[in-house]
Amino acid sequence: MDRIPVPVAPLKSSSFSAATTREDKLARNLSLGPIKVNEHIKEARVEKAADSNAGGDEDGAPEEASEPDFATLSAEIDAFLAAHRGGESPPPVSEVTLDKFASAVEQEIAPSEGTEDKWVPEVAGEVPPLLAAIKRIAVLSSALTENQAEGAKYTIGVHRVTGVLHRVMTFVEDEFHALLEDPRVAKTVPGGDTGSATGRSMRRPPSFGHGAEPDRCVIPSSDGGGAGEASPPFPPETVDRLRAMAEAMLAAGYDTECTEVFLVARRNALDASLQSLGYEKPSIDDVVKMPWEALELEVATWIKAFHHTVEVGLPGERDLCARVFAGDREGLGRDIFADLARCTMLHVLNFTEAVALTKRAAEKLFKVLDMYEVIRDVAPVVDAFAGDEATSGGDQQGGGSAAAALADLKYELASVRSRLGESAAAIFCDLESSIRADAGKQPVPGGAVHPLTRYLMNYLKYACEYKNTLEQVFQEYRRPDDDEQHEGGGGAGDPFAAQLMEVMELLHGNLEAKSRLYKDPSLSSIFLMNNGRYMLQKIRGSPEINAVVGEAWSRKRSTDLRQYHKNYQRETWSRVLNLLRDDGVITVKGHVQKPVLKERFKQFNAAMDEIQRTQGAWVVSDEQLQSELRVSIAAVIVPAYRSFLGRFAQHFTAGRQTEKYVKLSGEDLEAIIEELFDGNAVSMPRRRM
Structure with missing residues (x-):
């Protein structure tokens, strides 16, 4: 009308x-x-x-009618x-x-x-x-x-x-x-x-449609009634x-006023329910300028508010529209609900748009993925709204308008989800750049696990807890060169796995480059062992990342670790073992050359003092690796030293000569080895037989 x-x-x-x-x-x-x-x-x-009074008594005064x-x-x-x-x-x-x-x-x-x-x-x-x-x-x-x-x-x-x-x-x-x-x-x-x-x-x-084209997405005033309280049932x-x-x-023909009053009032009520959850709808400028710690809290609040809107608020509004606009006004009720749903969701989704516009940073990945998952998971609810419209009222008066509004909402949800997914994929791919940019020239003291290794492995472990979502994101936002880059590799069908493996390989290469910063080849091997062991521990301790990386990569890294161990043994202890060998110089024609023997003991004592002083300051934080190193060293050095003592110690005169050259017993040597790699540098004490 x-x-x-x-x-x-x-x-x-x-x-x-x-x-x-x-x-x-x-x-x-x-x-x-x-x-x-x-x-x-x-x-x-x-x-x-x-x-x-016409035709009546003209002279009489007219009688006043009641x-x-x-x-x-x-x-x-x-x-x-x-x-x-x-x-x-x-x-x-x-x-x-x-x-x-x-x-x-x-x-x-x-x-x-x-x-x-x-x-x-x-x-x-x-x-x-x-x-x-x-x-x-x-x-x-x-x-x-x-x-x-x-x-x-x-x-x-x-x-x-x-x-x-x-x-x-x-x-x-x-x-x-x-x-x-x-x-x-x-x-x-x-x-x-x-x-x-x-x-x-x-x-x-002050006006509802008078003299102006009605706005299908009326923005309510900020001081709507009931602020801070959830909307009560009707x-x-x-x-x-x-x-x-x-x-x-x-x-009375006030269709426009009726519609807009309903929309504004219910928008105010929905806003009040969101405020009661702590969500204040910050502006895009506020979000872009917000420090990450504050934005992280805002994202958590937004997720709670978004769930409430979709699971509680909008179903309640749909029911109210159906009850108020019943019978031959059912089509108008569907139109009003569709507009209300679209306007409410668009205002809430503005926050996600703002988050997607913020500067990319690695720490934002997981909150972006949380938002992506929430929007992805509510899509069936919105589809149900649109499906109900198509089956129950699409051919009735107003049905087309409601269907168009809900279709617009579905498009906006898909668009926001796309931007969040694109942002998540870009953030994860930025890890490559961060690894390449980490070209510090200062080695980590003591050959310990590098901070980059700790950060990246924990980051990847946590990222793999979002494995299914990240796989979906990378499938949707696959870069054009991905198939060519990983053609024939295990990641060709899984761009996320391929990207993660790329990050792992880059990290491995970065660590090898950093190992060359150490002047001592033995310490370089310790550094590689520490970092390699840490990476393997993180992989094997997480079923999610282990499933992505695969056993083949883990076996290859285990092989690398064994090689680092051999390199360390060769660089440090082969030289010590050579001092304990009778290579035809100590014994000549059955006679022990005491000057040569004395020099050998002096060299051995000096070598052990140097090893204890330097390698005692080296760090092997993994107790199992530390134990493996100590056992392997003791298994080679202690028997060789006991044998050397047994053959040549009696050639020294008992007393001061023996004390001067034979400073360590087998037990003393075992004690020195047990103190290696704990980060405490000490000089070898003089011990008596």
Whole structure:
């Protein structure tokens, strides 16, 4: 039904206070001077009195007729409307009757302000009196204005009726808005209190579609009612009142106002429920400038708010729309819900857009993936909304609009998800750049595990807990050169696995380059052993990353570790073992060359002192690797030294000579080896046999 045209735009009033006269109210609504209006009404009354006295006693004073009541006026108006609907010539109705009927409607509605049962029928199943009065004046206004010739007969009456109708609609809008925003508000509070319908109406925009194209995504004011509290459910009696108010507005042709009041009020209520969860909807600029620690907390709050919106808020709103706009208004209810869902979700999704715009950083990956997963997982819920629309109302009035709004929402969800996935893939790929950029020239003291190794392996381990999501992300955002780059490799069908292996290989190469920073080849081998063992431990300790890396890579790294161990043994202990061998220099023709023997003991003691001093400061943090190294060293050196002592120690004179050259027993050597790689550098103490 088209909106009823109002010849003169009336001022919007929020109550039917008796503080002014009826003529003053009329003058205010029509923007006419009170004298001019009163003159028109008086002229109409005089004409009617003259007509009624024609043919009567001209000398007698006219007897003043009693004022007709609302029922009598309604019957007269109903007769006029019935004839008008039937295409017959309607019985004449005077300007005075129209004026009195409009005044009667005002008087009917005025006591309703501040009462709870104004929308409740007096008899079950019947139309509430207030709704009947509003419908009657709405139909009358339409009948008087739809035909210019007919409306020309009732110039003053048209202004009077449409003015009252507009004030009635303002009153209904306020009531409708207040009850929609908070179902606990059952009655208004006179005097402009913020709890009244009038007070609450001030929270919404001052106009709902007057003189402008209606906005399908109305942004509510920030101070909507009920802030910080979850939206309470609507009891059946409240829904009945809302349905009656909506029916009144729609019957009067105020479809746009009804729709936008509903949207704004429910958006305010949804925003209040999100605020109660701690979500304040920061602007894009705020998000972009926010430090990561604060943004991380905002993302966690957003995830909670988003779940609440999709799983609690929107299903509740869909149910409310279906109950308020039932029957032949079902299509309008679906349209309203579709717009509400789209607008609410788009405002919440603005946050994800802002996060995707922030500067990429490795630590943001996991929160971006969390947001990606949330949006991915709600897609079936939105699909269900759209599916219900397609099956239950797509062919009915309004169904096409609702389907378009929900299709738009689905597109926006897919678009936001795409941007988040693209951001996640880019962040993960940036690990390559961070490894290549780490070209420090200072070796880690003691050959310990490098900080880059610790960071990356823990990062990759955590990333593999998102293995399924990252596989999906990389499948969707595969780079064009990925297939060529990994052609024939194990990662050709799994770009995420291929990317992770690329990172692992880069890290391995980076560590080998860093090992060359050590001047001592033995320490270089210790460094590679430490880092290689750490990488293997992380892989084998995580089923997720182990599944991605695979056994072949782990076996290759284990082989590398054994080679590093051999390199260390060769560089450090082969030279020591050579000092304990009789290579034909110590014993010549069966005679021990004491000078050579003395030199060998001196060299051995010096070598062990150097090893204890330097390698005692080296670090092997993994206890198992530390134990393996010590056992392997002792297994080679201690037996060789005991054998050497057994053969040559007696060739020294007991006493000072023996103490000078034979400084260590087999037990002393074992004790020295047990103190290696614990980070404590000490010099070899002098021990006695």
